[in-house]
Amino acid sequence: MKKALITGVTGQDGAYLSELLLSKGYEVHGIKRRTSLFNTDRIDHLFQDPHNSDGRFVLHHGDMTDSSSLIHIIQKVKPDEIYNLAAQSHVAVSFEEPEYTANSDALGALRILEAIRILGLEKTTRFYQASTSELYGLVQETPQKETTPFYPRSPYAVAKLYAYWITVNYREAYGIYACNGILFNHESPLRGETFVTRKITRALARIKLGLQECLYLGNMDAKRDWGHARDYVEMQWLMLQQNVAEDFVIATGVQFSVRDFVSLAAKELSMEIRWEGLGEEEKGFWVDAPNARATPIVAVDPRYFRPTEVETLLGDPTKAREKLGWTPRTTFAELVSEMIREDLRSAQRDELVKGHGFATFNYNE
Ligand code: NDP
Ligand code: GDR
Numbered sequence: 001m002k003k004a005l006i007t008g009v010t011g012q013d014g015a016y017l018s019e020l021l022l023s024k025g026y027e028v029h030g031i032k033r034r035t036s037l038f039n040t041d042r043i044d045h046l047f048q049d050p051h052n053s054d055g056r057f058v059l060h061h062g063d064m065t066d067s068s069s070l071i072h073i074i075q076k077v078k079p080d081e082i083y084n085l086a087a088q089s090h091v092a093v094s095f096e097e098p099e100y101t102a103n104s105d106a107l108g109a110l111r112i113l114e115a116i117r118i119l120g121l122e123k124t125t126r127f128y129q130a131s132t133s134e135l136y137g138l139v140q141e142t143p144q145k146e147t148t149p150f151y152p153r154s155p156y157a158v159a160k161l162y163a164y165w166i167t168v169n170y171r172e173a174y175g176i177y178a179c180n181g182i183l184f185n186h187e188s189p190l191r192g193e194t195f196v197t198r199k200i201t202r203a204l205a206r207i208k209l210g211l212q213e214c215l216y217l218g219n220m221d222a223k224r225d226w227g228h229a230r231d232y233v234e235m236q237w238l239m240l241q242q243n244v245a246e247d248f249v250i251a252t253g254v255q256f257s258v259r260d261f262v263s264l265a266a267k268e269l270s271m272e273i274r275w276e277g278l279g280e281e282e283k284g285f286w287v288d289a290p291n292a293r294a295t296p297i298v299a300v301d302p303r304y305f306r307p308t309e310v311e312t313l314l315g316d317p318t319k320a321r322e323k324l325g326w327t328p329r330t331t332f333a334e335l336v337s338e339m340i341r342e343d344l345r346s347a348q349r350d351e352l353v354k355g356h357g358f359a360t361f362n363y364n365e
Contacts, residue, residue, distance in 0.1 A: 005077050007031045007064060007112070008085030012190045013130070015042035017083060017233040022046060022057060024237075029077045031062040031070075031086065042190050064108030065100075071115045078121065081240050083128045084112050087160075090194060091134060094156035095307055102159045109163035113170045113178065122176045126240045129167040131180040132160050133225070133251070133313045143316035146182065146249055153308045168247070177245040181236055184251035184315040187335060188229040189342035196258055197226065197339065200265050205343040207286070207297050208269045209351050211360065214297055218304025220259040223312040227252045228330035228338075238324045251315020252328050261336065262298055268340040273298060 004021050008014045009030025021028050030043070040047065046057050060077075062069035064086045074082070087105045088094060094101040109129055116125050136144045137153035152158045164180050171178040191198040196217070203215035227250070235250045256264075259275070262284065266273045273284040284298030320326045330338075350360040 001025060001027050002081070003027045003029065003077060003079045004081045004083065005029045005031070005074065005079035006083045006085060007062075007108075008087065008130075009059065010039055010042060011085060011089070012042065012188060012192065012229050013085050013186075013233055013236070015046075015190055016188070016229050017085070017236060018043055018046055018057065020233050020237060027056050027058070029058045029060060029073070029079065031073060032059050033063045033086075034061055064104040064111065067111045067115070070111050071118065074112070074115045074121070074125075075119055078119075079125055081126045081128070082112060082116070083130075083236055083240075084109055084163075085130045087130065088156070090192070091154045091156045091310075092304070092306055094154050094159070098155035101155050102162075105156065105159035106162035106166075110166050113166060113176065116176060117170070117174055122174050125176075126245070127167070127170075127176060127178040128236050128240055129163055129178065129180045130236075131164045131167075131182045131247070132157070133182060133184040133249075133315060134310060135161055135164060135182065136313060137308075137310050139312060142312070143251075143253065143314040144249065145316040146247055146319055153310050154306065157310075164247075171245055177240070179239050179245040180247040181232075181239055182247060182249045182315075183232055183235075184225040184227065184249070184313060186227045186229040186232040187339065189339050190229065191339070196222075197261060197336075198343075200258075200262055201336070201339040201343040202347075204262075204265050204269055204271065204297075205340060205347040206350070208271060208344070209347045211347055211350055211354070213295070214299055215262075216299055216301035216304070217258065217262075218301065218306070219309055219311075220262070220300065221257055221311070222309065223255050223257045223314070225251045225253070225255050225313055225315045226261075226332060226335060227328050228335050231328045231330055235320060235324065235326055238326060242324075246323070248320045248324065249315050249317055250320055250326075251317045252332070253315060253317055254332060255312070255314040256332060264333065264336045265340055268337055269344070271297075 134157040135150040138151040187197040206212035
């Protein structure tokens with residue numbers, strides 16, 4: 001039985017990847033940082049009571065900023081494959097916490113690679129680094145592929161640039177099977193609530209049911225290449241199954257704006273957004289008769305603008321298609337539809353709870 005170790009197991013990708021590897025018969029070990037609440041919602045369905053199970057899914061406490069915990073876990077598990085998914089992954093937050101972001105996202109990758117080396121696992125443990133399209137930042141070429149020059153535009157992207165190159169360097173210097181997946185944005189119903197897609201689907205579903213008044217967004221002209229996380233974790237696995245370690249761009253090759261995402265999500269809910277005004281004054285109105293409203297349901301709040309923005313990203317996944325035989329299965333429309341369906345269900349649950357006089361969660365960021 002193969003053993004995999006996943007850092008960031010409680011995150012969106014960690015949950016989908018755990019599911020995939022368990023279905024392939026792996027023993028899956030996940031690193032979870034200590035939190036005051038459980039924070040295992042995304043993987044609760046995989047968890048088995050350690051007192052009466054075969055223990056194929058095991059969680060360990062550790063932190064990307066703490067070498068001792070990482071070395072200890074890797075020494076104990078001796079994994080065949082390590083998927084380094086843990087990161088402070090929010091671009092806007094990285095401007096507020098640049099040092100912490102560098103510590104966890106840049107040095108975190110180094111700590112894992114050093115642990116592999118210190119423990120003499122260079123020839124037995126394969127390493128996957130969660131690299132990102134944010135490396136392209138101020139784009140130098142469209143569409144972006146493996147050879148496109150990088151120009152990071154946030155503390156997050158700069159930290160990930162270090163992680164990218166240290167992965168390449170340890171592959172070349174020590175012969176470790178280590179590779180970068182340069183993944184473009186991928187979303188799902190498990191996406192964190194403060195990333196723009198989930199923020200939109202969650203808010204529109206709540207607005208539809210009268211649980212929220214307005215959705216405030218930043219730059220609605222930003223364009224992204226959005227895929228489904230379930231499709232993308234398959235690539236993470238495939239990259240570690242090749243004869244030679246290489247870096248791959250994973251993307252759909254299709255691009256939409258934040259505004260397109262809002263319009264399509266609203267349509268899924270039979271709401272129609274009529275865009276009015278320009279730039280910061282821009283407001284969207286719900287004109288769904290007979291409940292047409294005079295107040296906007298989508299508005300721009302400059303609070304969500306970033307000091308330096310990545311305006312446009314579009315990936316070219318030709319290498320992955322040719323060498324790994326991979327094409328994404330989920331279309332943009334299917335992705336939006338699935339996210340809306342799930343967020344409508346949780347809004348309905350909240351509506352029910354509220355109807356019984358209990359307070360519901362209403363935090364919006
Ligand atoms: P999430 O933000 O959903 O998950 C990040 C995970 O990292 C969480 O489990 C989080 O734990 C954990 N984590 C954060 N800091 C630490 C730390 N100091 N020590 C241990 N664990 C930590 O991200 P995604 O699942 O969306 O993304 C996975 C990886 O892929 C990330 O590295 C991200 O930067 C990268 N990426 C993501 C893309 C995307 O579109 N989703 C695209 C390209 C790259 P907790 O639950 O406690 O917060
Ligand atoms: P991104 O994702 O920065 O691409 O990073 P995010 O969903 O946060 O932003 C996408 C674009 O939407 C614009 N935007 C807003 N973003 C957020 N979060 N909130 C808003 O209100 C809002 N309004 C407009 C942003 O300015 C941006 O242009 C994600 C993360 O998963 C990274 O970890 C990963 O590396 C990259 O995708 C690829």
